[in-house]
Amino acid sequence: MTLQGGFTGTILRVDLTRGSVEKEAIREDWAREFVGGRGIAVRYLHEEVDPQVDPLSPDNKLIFATGPLTGTNASCGARYMVITKGPLTGAVTTSNSGGRFAPELKFAGYDMILFEGRSERPVYLWIQDEIAELRDASHLWGKGVFETEDTIRRESGLPDCAVSAIGPAGENLVRYAAIVNEKYRAAGRSGVGAVMGSKNLKAIAVRGTGAVRVADPVATMRSQWAMKHELTQAPLTAEGLPAYGTLALMNVINEHGALPTRNYRDSQFENAEDISGEELAETRLAANKACFACTIACGRVSRISEEGVGRYGVSCSPRNWRHATEGPEYENAWSLGADCGISDFDAILKSNWMCNDLGMDPISLGATIAAAMELYEAGVIDESVTGIPMPFGSGEALLTMTEKAAYRDGFGDQIAEGSKIMGERLGHPEVFMGVKGQEFPAYDPRALQGMGLGYATSNRGACHLRAYTVAVEVVGEPEPMDPRAAEGKGAVTKAFQDTSTAVDATGLCLFLTFGTTLESIHPILKAVTGFDLADNELLQAGERIWNLERLWNLRAGLTAADDTLPKRMLKDAIRGGPAQGEVSRLPEMLPDYYRERGWTEEGHPTAEKLAELGLG
Amino acid sequence: MTRTISALHIEPEKCTGCRQCELACSWVQTGTFQPSRSLIRVHVFDEQASFAPYACLQCDEAWCMQACPVNAIDIDENIGAPVVIDEVCVGCKLCVIACPFGTIFFDKTTERAAKCDLCSGDPACAHACPTDAIRVETTDPGAWLEPFGEKVDTSYRNAITGEGE
Numbered sequence: 001m002t003l004q005g006g007f008t009g010t011i012l013r014v015d016l017t018r019g020s021v022e023k024e025a026i027r028e029d030w031a032r033e034f035v036g037g038r039g040i041a042v043r044y045l046h047e048e049v050d051p052q053v054d055p056l057s058p059d060n061k062l063i064f065a066t067g068p069l070t071g072t073n074a075s076c077g078a079r080y081m082v083i084t085k086g087p088l089t090g091a092v093t094t095s096n097s098g099g100r101f102a103p104e105l106k107f108a109g110y111d112m113i114l115f116e117g118r119s120e121r122p123v124y125l126w127i128q129d130e131i132a133e134l135r136d137a138s139h140l141w142g143k144g145v146f147e148t149e150d151t152i153r154r155e156s157g158l159p160d161c162a163v164s165a166i167g168p169a170g171e172n173l174v175r176y177a178a179i180v181n182e183k184y185r186a187a188g189r190s191g192v193g194a195v196m197g198s199k200n201l202k203a204i205a206v207r208g209t210g211a212v213r214v215a216d217p218v219a220t221m222r223s224q225w226a227m228k229h230e231l232t233q234a235p236l237t238a239e240g241l242p243a244y245g246t247l248a249l250m251n252v253i254n255e256h257g258a259l260p261t262r263n264y265r266d267s268q269f270e271n272a273e274d275i276s277g278e279e280l281a282e283t284r285l286a287a288n289k290a291c292f293a294c295t296i297a298c299g300r301v302s303r304i305s306e307e308g309v310g311r312y313g314v315s316c317s318p319r320n321w322r323h324a325t326e327g328p329e330y331e332n333a334w335s336l337g338a339d340c341g342i343s344d345f346d347a348i349l350k351s352n353w354m355c356n357d358l359g360m361d362p363i364s365l366g367a368t369i370a371a372a373m374e375l376y377e378a379g380v381i382d383e384s385v386t387g388i389p390m391p392f393g394s395g396e397a398l399l400t401m402t403e404k405a406a407y408r409d410g411f412g413d414q415i416a417e418g419s420k421i422m423g424e425r426l427g428h429p430e431v432f433m434g435v436k437g438q439e440f441p442a443y444d445p446r447a448l449q450g451m452g453l454g455y456a457t458s459n460r461g462a463c464h465l466r467a468y469t470v471a472v473e474v475v476g477e478p479e480p481m482d483p484r485a486a487e488g489k490g491a492v493t494k495a496f497q498d499t500s501t502a503v504d505a506t507g508l509c510l511f512l513t514f515g516t517t518l519e520s521i522h523p524i525l526k527a528v529t530g531f532d533l534a535d536n537e538l539l540q541a542g543e544r545i546w547n548l549e550r551l552w553n554l555r556a557g558l559t560a561a562d563d564t565l566p567k568r569m570l571k572d573a574i575r576g577g578p579a580q581g582e583v584s585r586l587p588e589m590l591p592d593y594y595r596e597r598g599w600t601e602e603g604h605p606t607a608e609k610l611a612e613l614g615l616g
Numbered sequence: 617m618t619r620t621i622s623a624l625h626i627e628p629e630k631c632t633g634c635r636q637c638e639l640a641c642s643w644v645q646t647g648t649f650q651p652s653r654s655l656i657r658v659h660v661f662d663e664q665a666s667f668a669p670y671a672c673l674q675c676d677e678a679w680c681m682q683a684c685p686v687n688a689i690d691i692d693e694n695i696g697a698p699v700v701i702d703e704v705c706v707g708c709k710l711c712v713i714a715c716p717f718g719t720i721f722f723d724k725t726t727e728r729a730a731k732c733d734l735c736s737g738d739p740a741c742a743h744a745c746p747t748d749a750i751r752v753e754t755t756d757p758g759a760w761l762e763p764f765g766e767k768v769d770t771s772y773r774n775a776i777t778g779e780g781e
Contacts, residue, residue, distance in 0.1 A: 071649055075746075107650065208652075209653075211648035212649040213649075227692070293639060295634060323640065542672070
């Protein structure tokens with residue numbers, strides 16, 4: 001079998017210890033079974049990396065993977081996935097980013113880059129079509145993401161190159177450091193940036209002028225066109241996301257009483273309107289910005305207000321787009337806003353902007369600061385520990401801690417560990433709101449039961465992108481489900497997980513599923529790759545990948561006991577709003593989920609299931 | 617005398633920078649996705665947070681056409697736009713130097729000049745654009761050129777005399 005289209009067929013293997021860059025053929029059999037992106041990369045991880053490895057040791061590997069539809073004109077074919085073992089979770093880590101970097105890598109001729117070992121001194125990987133070499137990055141070490149990107153673009157003489165880089169947070173091994181490309185698109189979660197930092201790898205810069213070929217041109221055009229048409233007909237992808245971005249959710253989730261506030265102590269934020277997509281569009285939105293090939297354009301370019309510029313001393317340098325920043329996404333506006341009790345939009349924008357430059361995940365950062373604020377208000381820690389007053393609602397504290405965390409300066413050294421380790425060290429592990437070491441995103445699992453099950457069973461720790469049951473529990477698409485009910489959530493969570501995994505493996509963006517289905521993506525994948533796919537095969541590939549991730553996690557030492565939620569979610573009822581009195585009914589849902597998965601009561605995939613998926 | 621031409625009507629303020637136009641353009645030429653060979657390009661103005669697709673303006677008295685030493689560029693009356701005649705072009709790149717807008721390219725694969733020929737009258741980029749930032753229009757260039765010229769002229773005069781500040 002030879003790959004007919006979609007894949008370039010070549011991967012780069014970079015041994016940082018030896019300083020070598022080798023080209024090798026992609027495993028075609030794995031491409032067929034696991035598609036690309038998250039799928040095939042997890043297969044490589046499974047083959048090559050010991051699950052017990054220390055995430056920050058040279059033995060861990062760091063994989064950048066595109067999918068077969070990345071770089072095609074299928075809407076939203078812009079994604080790459082970073083796969084490794086994450087220092088925040090100790091589990092399999094799969095962090096996704098859009099922008100222009102991934103298609104550029106495909107045009108240069110590569111499906112994937114696999115980094116191993118550790119460089120003695122800082123380097124960056126330069127790729128220009130068939131040229132791929134490691135270059136010295138001593139002059140970039142210590143620099144922010146923005147300056148790193150600008151410098152590489154300037155000194156390479158190819159300003160069109162795309163750069164993916166880490167900032168000081170990655171260098172300082174902040175447990176939730178991100179990898180950021182085009183300054184504002186990030187593989188954000190689980191600390192992929194810290195793994196990159198531990199390898200002394202500052203950046204990857206790529207310029208590609210080649211082509212992405214397809215197996216069946218006519219069928220490709222037909223099928224991608226049909227999907228684009230669907231996106232123009234669905235309310236969310238045609239109107240909601242273009243108008244307000246993901247921030248459209250702020251008011252909606254708040255009205256449902258599912259907006260976690262002040263470290264999940266409340267579930268409605270009294271000032272949610274002040275940090276909503278509507279408010280952003282009215283007062284601070286500069287433009288919509290699309291990732292490569294995206295016909296939705298949910299990306300925001302926002303300006304910090306004149307008043308905010310004065311208050312927070314934002315410099316007017318070219319590198320910050322004249323006080324403009326991309327974002328914030330709903331999750332970031334929540335973590336830096338409602339979760340910290342902060343309603344000052346300018347403080348949120350600035351912190352978000354700093355997170356991009358410093359290379360940090362704003363969800364885990366905001367949530368960890370919120371946990372610290374809870375301890376501060378409870379009197380467990382005071383100014384002698386934190387250095388500044390840290391009450392809920394303090395924009396000053398947010399901005400100070402954003403910077404200190406990235407440099408591990410003072411109390412920032414605790415914040416940089418994430419709220420699980422920070423809480424344990426301060427004697428209060430109960431302030432950690434998350435799963436498997438990773439902080440929750442922006443939906444209260446007591447108000448939306450399905451989200452709770454999704455958080456608990458996510459392979460990469462608490463995450464909204466693995467099973468977005470908000471679609472059925474809030475939006476009512478494709479079919480409405482009672483958010484408070486436990487019944488049926490096992491099956492729907494499994495279905496969402498497998499679908500999302502399949503989309504991730506194609507190289508498309510998950511947001512497509514707001515306006516289309518796997519049934520429409522399936523024919524595009526078939527046309528582009530020439531794979532003779534059976535009707536259900538893409539979805540089954542999703543399930544196969546999910547199970548392989550699970551197996552890897554089990555071998556890493558995780559157990560069913562890690563598929564759980566914090567006590568606050570299981571025991572403490574919501575104190576007010578439409579979901580008052582609710583706790584998570586995870587104990588009812590989890591056995592149901594394991595059954596739906598074909599797993600044992602201990603959460604192990606059965607031999608039968610593995611055989612069915614070809615993993616036996 | 618008024619003369620109408622076909623040209624792309626581009627509204628940068630509607631552009632989101634998705635580059636579907638580049639994908640479509642490379643597709644009709646090569647049957648693959650290869651934005652580096654696209655004849656329409658999206659320029660990103662980082663600091664202004666704005667995106668500007670640009671392509672051949674289809675000049676009536678085109679600089680590329682005037683500069684070509686072998687008469688390989690001629691107006692195709694059916695399309696109403698200057699086109700490169702591949703069989704005649706020798707790949708000398710004089711047109712690329714002559715074009716003041718940077719919208720005629722040297723294609724390394726074919727070793728010929730390449731410019732937008734409006735897809736023989738039905739531009740793929742306009743079809744592909746999800747926000748209608750690119751449309752094809754048959755227009756009288758004088759209708760927008762004169763007011764535009766006046767505007768530029770006025771700003772210039774104001775700048776040197778210090779008026780209107």
